[in-house]
Amino acid sequence: MPTTMELLENNIVVESGQYRQIVLSDDTEHLQANEEHCDIVVKENASLELYRIQNLDETTGLKTHIHIHQERDSRVHFVVVSFNAGDLRNNITVDIDGEGCETQVYGLYLVDKKQHMENYLKINHNVPHCTSDTRFKGIMDDEASAVFNGHVYVAPGAQKTDAQQNNANIILTSTAKIDTKPFLEIYADDVKCSHGTSTGQLDQEAMFYMRQRGISQANARMLLMYAFAAEISNNIKIDSLRDTIEDMIKRRLRGELSSCDRCVLHCKNPKK
Amino acid sequence: MLLNIKNLHVSVGGKEILKGLNLGVNEGEVHAIMGPNGTGKSTLAAAITGREGYEITEGEIWYKGKNIVGMSPEDRANEGIFLSFQYPVEIPGVSIQNFMRTAINSKREYLGLPALSTIEFMKMMKEKQAMVEITEKLQNRFVNVGYSGGEKKKNEIFQMAMLEPSLAILDETDSGLDIDALRIVANGVNQLHTKDNAFVVITHYQRLLDYIVPDFVHVMYDGRIVKSGGKHLAIELEEKGYEWIKEMNL
Secondary structure (H helix, E strand, C coil), X not given: CCEEEEEEEEEEEECCCCEEEEEEEECCCCEEEEEEEEEEEECCCCEXXXXXXXXXXXXXXXXXXXXXXXXXXXXXXXXXXEEECCEEEEEEEEEECCCCCEEEEEEEEEECCCCEEEEEEXXXXXXXXXXXXXXXXXXXXXXXXXXEEEEEEECCCCCCCEEEEEEEEEECCCCCEEEEEEEEEECCCCCEEEEEEEEECCCHHHHHHHHHCCCCHHHHHHHHHHHHHHHHHCCCCCHHHHHHHHHHHHHHHHCCCCCXXXXXXXCCCCCC | CCEEEEEEEEEXXXXXXXXXXXXXXXXXXXXXXXXXXXXXXXXXXXHHHCCCCEEEEEEEEEECCEECCCCCHHHHHHCCEEEECCCCCCEEEEEHXXXXXXXXXXXXXXXXXXXXXXXXXXXXXXXXXXXXXXXXXXXXXXXXXXXXXXXXXXXXXXXXXXXXXXXXXXXXXXXXCCHHHHHHHHHHHHHHCCCCCEEEEECCCCHHHXXXXXXXXXXXXXXEEEEEECCHHHXXXXXXXXXXXXXXXX
16 A cells, blocks of 8 residues: 555664674565664674665655664674665764774665665764774666765774775766765874775776677676676675575666576576 | 788777778788887777777778678677787676686577587686696686786687687787796697687787797888788898888888
8 A cells, every 4th residue: 555654663782792683674665755763782792794675666765764883892794785766865874982893884776767866874983993894886877866975983082993985886877977975074193094986987998808708788788787786795794695685686787587598697596 | 811901091089090901811820910019000909809999981801701890899709800908808796707608608699509508618618728727716716807917818818719719819918928928828829720710919029929930920010011021021020120110111
């Protein structure tokens, strides 16, 4: 049944010393506006692997707020993969509140037609001796648009912070758009921080190299796009989930589910 | 005649690089193309393989009885034209195995043949690797990523062995090779050479031609072939230097 608004709330606590793997996935259809709040506490010396999979109907709007609090010596490994959505915005905030923490946030967004996806990230290094690595990649096709807004904050006194941030995009058409804003805000002087962003078309040298070996233009594009996307999906540590997601990426890049037999990407579990 | 290039004029970005080049290559022959830098040797390779941005303003390229001007790069490749790149391209995330399997099955599809089975393909990989003395497991390595200059060139010859072309163009395959790699590469080429295929070896130096002995040597200067001869021409060129050619054409 069509609904106009739905609000979802999750509160997750990973207790001290525990190791948890959590997969949040949705395939929402016909919900015009969704909002989701997820508040996560990772306690001392705990470890969380979090996977957020978004494959929404093209009419669906969704705003997610994921707020992670990390206590001393905790580890967070978070991968968010967005396949489809009408209008999607992920607000991801990580507050690193204890020393010795590791934080990894990786994202992939595949946007086409008139879809729109935004990722707003805020990594707050509130204390010294922590590392964070943020990598987001996107492929934009047709008239789709996306936003990457990455903000790394290093508080006064948060010395020995190691924060890396990168955003890379492939734009396939002249009408697709990406607005990328990596941003470092640093108030400590003994830190190692870097950010980078790249936006371009598919590598034309690689395209010609493959075509010279007899590979069609369409298949060469597919191989390059998949290789680009797989750099993010490789970070999924649950084998069966990674296989499923990689198959979904392959089908997504083909833009259809039916023509498996001639595809060059050899899925393990092709859908009929 | 396998390849017959007639009065070829090629412009890149509006600048004419090839200015009326003629070249005929028969099956079973090895042709060397020599000449100073910037005379259009690599442009010739790009024009034969159909690279975008190389505009053919005049002339014809006949290959196996067809004028291939306007044919896509992949169709030319599947018709049996292979280029060993001067600078092989790194493709992160694409394994050499998937790359080669896709290439071979593209060619087989083009020729109306069924795809190779995994077992047949793996057997072929192993055989052809041995031909260029690649001992490590290539399967899961990404195309050219992390390879040394010599490994990249060996990998080009390995791909050539896999694809069994009728016309192979070697663009400066000797550049950046030490003497052992040079010997391995040349040995691979010599094993692949039959009476049914032909090689066009583009090189700046005579050194490679000690290992791959050409039937004909052509000297390019300013977008044309200005002198042709037998293998002794390469030796004469090495002795007299390219100044000799330049002076001759003033």
